Amino acid sequence: MADEHNMRRVTAIKNGTVIDHIPSGQALKVLELLSLSGDTSVPVSLVMNVPSKKMGSKDIIKVEDRELTQSELDRLALVAPDSSIAIIRAYSVAEKLNVNLGDEVRNVVRCTFSNCITQNPREPLAHRLRVTKTDPLTLRCHYCQRPQDLDELIHNLL
Amino acid sequence: MKGLITMDDLTNEDIHSILADAERLLPIARGEAYLPLLQGKILGNLFFEPSTRTRMSFETAMKRLGGDVVNLGDVKTSSVVKGETLFDTIQMVDGYTDIIAMRHPRQGAARYAQDAARVPILNGGDGAGHHPTQTMLDLFTIQQSHGTLEGLTVILAGDLRYGRTVHSLSHALVRFGCRLIFASPELLRMPAEIVEDLREHGADVTETEDLLGNINQADVVYMTRIQKERFADEDEYAKVAGAYKLHARDLDNAKSEMVILHPLPRVDEIHPSVDSTRHARYFEQAFNGVVARMALLCRLLNIEVPTEIAGGDA
Numbered sequence: 001m002a003d004e005h006n007m008r009r010v011t012a013i014k015n016g017t018v019i020d021h022i023p024s025g026q027a028l029k030v031l032e033l034l035s036l037s038g039d040t041s042v043p044v045s046l047v048m049n050v051p052s053k054k055m056g057s058k059d060i061i062k063v064e065d066r067e068l069t070q071s072e073l074d075r076l077a078l079v080a081p082d083s084s085i086a087i088i089r090a091y092s093v094a095e096k097l098n099v100n101l102g103d104e105v106r107n108v109v110r111c112t113f114s115n116c117i118t119q120n121p122r123e124p125l126a127h128r129l130r131v132t133k134t135d136p137l138t139l140r141c142h143y144c145q146r147p148q149d150l151d152e153l154i155h156n157l158l
Numbered sequence: 159m160k161g162l163i164t165m166d167d168l169t170n171e172d173i174h175s176i177l178a179d180a181e182r183l184l185p186i187a188r189g190e191a192y193l194p195l196l197q198g199k200i201l202g203n204l205f206f207e208p209s210t211r212t213r214m215s216f217e218t219a220m221k222r223l224g225g226d227v228v229n230l231g232d233v234k235t236s237s238v239v240k241g242e243t244l245f246d247t248i249q250m251v252d253g254y255t256d257i258i259a260m261r262h263p264r265q266g267a268a269r270y271a272q273d274a275a276r277v278p279i280l281n282g283g284d285g286a287g288h289h290p291t292q293t294m295l296d297l298f299t300i301q302q303s304h305g306t307l308e309g310l311t312v313i314l315a316g317d318l319r320y321g322r323t324v325h326s327l328s329h330a331l332v333r334f335g336c337r338l339i340f341a342s343p344e345l346l347r348m349p350a351e352i353v354e355d356l357r358e359h360g361a362d363v364t365e366t367e368d369l370l371g372n373i374n375q376a377d378v379v380y381m382t383r384i385q386k387e388r389f390a391d392e393d394e395y396a397k398v399a400g401a402y403k404l405h406a407r408d409l410d411n412a413k414s415e416m417v418i419l420h421p422l423p424r425v426d427e428i429h430p431s432v433d434s435t436r437h438a439r440y441f442e443q444a445f446n447g448v449v450a451r452m453a454l455l456c457r458l459l460n461i462e463v464p465t466e467i468a469g470g471d472a
Contacts, residue, residue: 111266113265115263115264116265117262117264117265117266117270117284118266120243120244120264122241123243123244123245124243125245125270125273143265143266143269144265144269144285145164145269146265146351
């Protein structure tokens with residue numbers, strides 16, 4: 001009942017993507033990760049801090065007229081690894097997707113260490129962060145091996 | 159193994175076998191025998207930062223084994239100053255050489271170069287990161303002194319924060335069950351993430367500001383230089399650095415077989431009075447840089463070191 005009520009807080013979308021089970025307070029970061037925060041062409045609805053049976057409280061995002069791709073969604077692993085995603089077509093769920101973290105985050109963010117070789121923006125090789133632990137999420141740069149500060153990392157999106 | 163970027167690229171078995179190769183190559187390093195195992199091979203020396211010992215010992219190692227060396231030269235007059243990326247520099251040198259030894263001010267540069275290169279990379283220091291060829295010569299010297307690497311008590315003293323030699327060495331010693339005592343001023347403590355890593359690997363690590371009070375427990379004391387520029391002012395430096403200077407009189411209670419190592423150059427941290435004690439090993443250690451790098455060059459170029467080498471008593 002709580003979930004149904006939450007979904008009705010904003011209008012149901014005809015086509016697009018719904019990202020549910022985002023940890024409370026992280027929705028704005030998710031928008032940033034998906035490069036939707038500055039995009040004024042796409043209607044986006046945001047619900048924050050609503051009750052959730054599974055999580056206590058959670059955030060929800062609805063993106064209209066845009067089906068996010070798996071590689072776009074994998075970026076969510078940095079702040080909302082357990083979120084559930086539904087692709088909506090003609091008001092019904094056409095596909096369900098999960099965030100897939102894998103063992104490396106490639107070309108999503110730049111290492112946070114100021115003296116890492118990857119700080120030179122002209123160096124052409126991929127930015128690679130290795131997942132060394134998933135709970136809590138721990139990442140290390142493939143090159144300099146420094147552990148990454150997740151709060152800082154969000155500002156280093158490529 | 160393609161290149162040597164961190165000590166994680168070597169298993170303990172690799173380490174033992176490379177040290178055994180180094181032992182057999184001693185007569186060649188001393189110039190008592192000549193064995194052109196690396197004839198026809200070219201080493202590219204890419205030192206983006208000043209280096210005396212590491213660069214020269216790589217060059218000596220290559221030449222003692224009949225190989226040749228090309229140098230990047232002064233960074234100030236090379237293509238680097240024109241803004242060339244590391245990727246492009248590596249592409250060029252990769253085509254000219256069979257193996258590359260490099261030092262770079264940025265951390266992670268050696269791993270980056272290895273991902274960009276076809277030939278093996280030997281990391282000669284990347285920022286405050288790793289310096290595994292130094293670690294191999296340190297391990298060689300420790301094994302020479304004690305006959306083993308297992309279960310020793312090792313004090314690492316001085317600048318543990320910025321000193322990349324102590325970072326690589328600590329990781330390696332822990333793999334051989336050594337007990338580590340980190341003696342440093344508060345400002346220059348071993349980075350927390352390294353201590354955490356070592357403890358996760360089951361290491362027995364003690365952090366202290368007291369070097370002299372712990373010397374009697376040590377099998378090895380590894381000294382490093384404390385640089386004035388790390389401190390806000392000279393008074394603070396003088397106050398702190400004094401506690402990390404060794405004098406012969408400080409060694410009265412040391413174990414008789416304890417050895418003192420230093421990656422050099424030293425400034426004031428080891429008084430010349432220590433040089434003539436049985437504990438001093440830092441000059442042998444510097445010489446061992448040649449033999450350890452000879453063994454590594456052979457290993458990475460897939461050249462087998464013969465089990466019998468004539469001309470020496472090693």
